[in-house]
Amino acid sequence: MAAFERKKTRRVLIGNVAIGMDEPIRIQSMTNTKTADVKATVEQILALEKAGCELIRSTVNTKEAAAAFSEIKKEIHIPLIADIHFDYRLAIKAIENGADKIRINPGNIGDRKRVQEVVSAAKERQVAIRVGVNLGSLEKELRETKGATPEALVESALKNAGMIEDMGYDNLVISIKASDIPTAVKAHELLSEKTDHPLHVGITEAGTALYGSIKSAIGLTQILTRGIGDTIRVSLSADPVLEVRAARQILRTLGLRKEGVEVVSCPTCGRTDIDLIALAEEVTRRTEDIALPIKVACMGCVVNGPGEAKDADLAICGGKGEGLLLKKGEVVRKVKEEELVEALLTEINILQNEQTLF
């Protein structure tokens, strides 16, 4: 369980998925296909849905990309968000083509008149707007007067959200992103004190799969444990499916979501007589998109194995050429090494079916 209290923000509906208030912290990602390539984009979104993605964003950088939105929406099951940079007309086109939310970057969307046109179109269809500020593309005057600081980020976000509210629209989400963790954490603390709009949080440009996941986990831990954040995106230079898997692992580890199989596995050492790394990798790979909230232990020896296995729903404990299969700490049976993974997956399937029945 989470040992901290989450700040109550306003509830905002994006298509059929709500964020903020008491809603679960939602997992989102971004496609990296050409949005105009409907087939490739839909294929990627379906894979993301399977991994647990609840909201998806695609860039709308051309008229063709905006037009593709209505086609993509027919094939997918989660809300589709349009990412807009520079051209306010593409924001309007995306809304007309069924975008469930649009993200605009105050640093590059242009003057008040243009924003007003976008807001009018969004208001007409009650499409939420994310005001998404990045330290790397902060408005020029702010960067010059306040520097690349947490204060500048927060000022930019609040000023632009305030402008939209002044236009009579408050169906808003805010994000402020920096790749430097202390800057990001400080900025989120400041922002959260000053607004009750739901916040989209994440560490931008975190890096490649492994290092980027570590950096994101460190940043998000410090933000989420302060009770801040209603939807997260882990930004990786990697297949976006990995972003969703990393996001799920972060939320589960922090006790903020329960979905997913937690694989506890021992680091191997000179005592290990079984190929535990390969075994744990295979169990992880074959269970990573399963939503069933259970704990599975893959242990390599008798020192910590049985103790950890006690707390796991299912466990395998390696010996020499064979292992034990355990359920809730009780030995089910002895299994040959090469059959251990299948035996474990069969038990997981049984648990999944039981859950579906009740």
Add this chain to the structure above:
Amino acid sequence: MAAFERKKTRRVLIGNVAIGMDEPIRIQSMTNTKTADVKATVEQILALEKAGCELIRSTVNTKEAAAAFSEIKKEIHIPLIADIHFDYRLAIKAIENGADKIRINPGNIGDRKRVQEVVSAAKERQVAIRVGVNLGSLEKELRETKGATPEALVESALKNAGMIEDMGYDNLVISIKASDIPTAVKAHELLSEKTDHPLHVGITEAGTALYGSIKSAIGLTQILTRGIGDTIRVSLSADPVLEVRAARQILRTLGLRKEGVEVVSCPTCGRTDIDLIALAEEVTRRTEDIALPIKVACMGCVVNGPGEAKDADLAICGGKGEGLLLKKGEVVRKVKEEELVEALLTEINILQNEQTLF
């Protein structure tokens, strides 16, 4: 920079490396070769040293493993720690063979008389002892009376450390490990209040490379930002070199160590015209063991690229078929896509050489 104060613990010398007090938080790992296989173990330790490992532990589970210690020590450059379970005589043998520190697990080392023999041997050679308690192998009576709780972990560690102190030896390091994060965090808070022995911290049985690194990052962030921890081990079911790389990334991201190349890279999106994932992966892979503390940005487009590049020591910004090479935010030159990585690595080499000169 770290935005929190580190608790001052006692300084303990392990071979030629000190931990605790004002020493850097030291990175350690554990070999997973058969310790008696001197060649394989030395080879692994040398690879770990190259990645930034500062202390290495190997299991001593047989007489042959203990005997191998003196051979291994001749070939490596970092302190060698003996991991002992069950057999106190192997602890003594490891000390006789040059172990720089031994780790004993109170849950399985046996009675006071056996511990006394180990302590006498350690004292004679001033070899530090780590009292390493794991929730999975807690002493039976504690598990029965207090359950698998943070309080039980702390009580076990303090009771056993106290017993060794009563024997007139206080050259001690303590660790308490649990795979459940809230339990681990709470236990470290309790322990840190009650002792000034340096603490070895980590999340045990964290999982495979990606998920285990995320889980470790989340647990260690919560422990280290409370000022707790003098040496860390990231426990992964993976090549131990990955443990060291993950540890380094965690400490650097938290501002606790500076060593290493930080690769900032954008998540790709439909705007990206360059194979940024492959490019960022290659830059990451070819710089991950370099100690030079610099920030390198790999950016895929013009939206956030130039902004982020301003804050990086070196950067490449992708365009269509070509990219820009930047140094401290200034464009050095335009480079063909296929030559970008080499151009960047050449610049990193130049910086490395400059640093070596001064």
